[in-house]
Amino acid sequence: MILSEIADIKQTPQRLAIIEYLESNKVHPSALDVYKAVSERFPTMSFATVYNTLEKLKEKGLLIELSIDTGKKRFDCDTRPHHHLICVKCREIFDVFTDFILELPEDEFHGFDIIGNHVDFYGICKKCKEIEGSDLELNKD
Ligand SMILES: [Zn+2]
Numbered sequence: 403m404i405l406s407e408i409a410d411i412k413q414t415p416q417r418l419a420i421i422e423y424l425e426s427n428k429v430h431p432s433a434l435d436v437y438k439a440v441s442e443r444f445p446t447m448s449f450a451t452v453y454n455t456l457e458k459l460k461e462k463g464l465l466i467e468l469s470i471d472t473g474k475k476r477f478d479c480d481t482r483p484h485h486h487l488i489c490v491k492c493r494e495i496f497d498v499f500t501d502f503i504l505e506l507p508e509d510e511f512h513g514f515d516i517i518g519n520h521v522d523f524y525g526i527c528k529k530c531k532e533i534e535g536s537d538l539e540l541n542k543d
């Protein structure tokens with residue numbers, strides 16, 4: 403995301419802080435995550451400001467809304483085509499930039515011209531595996 407691309411969005415210090423957070427935290431945050439982080443610097447900022455800014459950036463194609471997490475909307479500020487690794491324990495989402503050539507049999511096209519794909523991998527992240535491992539240690543006797 404480049405600041406000049408959002409020239410037509412009114413650049414308030416709060417909005418810039420939201421954008422800065424998105425650019426430096428590639429964690430696919432929810433609106434609430436962004437709000438929690440940015441309101442530390444701007445305690446008077448409302449959740450609505452965060453939400454509206456995210457919606458504006460999304461409209462401009464600078465932010466992608468992810469539907470992976472059914473509980474809440476998550477946002478991705480990396481608009482390059484990529485896939486995701488999702489931890490089923492902590493819901494953390496990691497980026498995967500490998501290209502996958504996935505062949506779809508023609509009788510499954512349903513008249514579509516295929517322009518891309520998105521693959522979600524599910525698993526347990528390193529951090530959660532470590533926590534699980536330490537739990538096992540504690541419960542040994
Ligand atoms: Zn995890």
Ligand SMILES: [Zn+2]
Nearest residue numbers: 478480496497
């Ligand atoms: Zn991503």
